[in-house]
Amino acid sequence: MKKILVTGANGQLGNELRKLSKDEKFDFIFTDVDELDIGSARACSNFFDTVKPHFVINCAAYTAVDRAESEKKLAREINVEAVKNLVASSLPHNAYLFQISTDYVFNGKSTVPYLESDRTAPQSEYGKSKLDGETEALRYSRSLVIRTSWLYSTFGNNFVKTMIKLGKERKSLDVVFDQVGTPTYAEDLAAAILRIIAKVNSGSKFVYGTFHYSNEGVCSWYDFACAIMKLYGLKCKVCPVESKDYPTAAKRPEYGVLNKAKIKSTYGIDVSHWFSSLERMIESLKQAGL
Secondary structure, eight states: OOEEEEESTTSHHHHHHHHHGGGSSSEEEEOOTTTOOTTOHHHHHHHHHHHOOSEEEEOOOOOOTTGGGTOHHHHHIIIIIHHHHHHHHHGGGTOEEEEEEEGGGSOSOOSSOBOTTSOOOOOSHHHHHHHHHHHHHTTSTTEEEEEEOSEEOSSSOOHHHHHHHHHHHOSEEEEESSOEEOOEEHHHHHHHHHHHHHHHHTTOOOOOEEEEOOOBSOEEHHHHHHHHHHHHTOOOEEEEEOGGGSOOSSOOOSBOOBOOHHHHHHHOOOOOBHHHHHHHHHHHHHHTTO
16 A cells, blocks of 8 residues: 655644545655754654655645744754655655645736746745745655645634634724735645545646646635635635735735646646635534534
8 A cells, every 4th residue: 555644743734634644545654843843954864764755745844934033043944954854765665755845936026816826026025935845845856845825724823713702802903905915725735646646646637837726716815814704604705915914024925826727637626616615614613512
């Protein structure tokens, strides 16, 4: 049975992969820093030599966007140096490496959805570290970089769960309306990755390179928050504000919509609209009593 190694398995995407793995015909090895410190080249090499994975999905990442401005070294250790270690460890075993990246590698000034071939120009330390992580991954001919955006899940902390928490506590909330992108349900991204692996495993050609995946559609954070309140049944009023009225340490992209045509045509991936995926996620939360 082919082995799939998942690093950073305690995060949103890792947990969604863990959930979906029950229906897959692969041997999954889920690790987080306690089981495998991918920041250590020796630990990586030894682990790979023991496990001998066929596929590696790197879900480990430094994602504290604002803190990365002051924790540049730590962000780079996780988002760049650790990727180097995974590449070096994958190479002797011919393992396929899936590296997750972000729309933050762009400058956010576009007015049309970003193509994989568009010029990158990250505006934050987080974005710079993720772009450099892409570069390291793409030095390896069996790597596939997937850029995504606005990730959320029933697991961990994210915008959806924060809005629900605050929506229960407050009568109104201010949310920026001038940053536009596409929310991505981590369960959908996990399913897309597993579909690609299944196709490659069954003989379909592995296509190296960079791909975009988010849910379909476009919205602002304000629109997203309004949808969350509506679907959860909260009465909290969402008030639109400009980004200049909500200053952050790191600059956020004003526009982060990703074009998904390449991943759809290359690997036959179906992509759901963000609203329907949000609806499914919130229904899961309710069923879990959250």
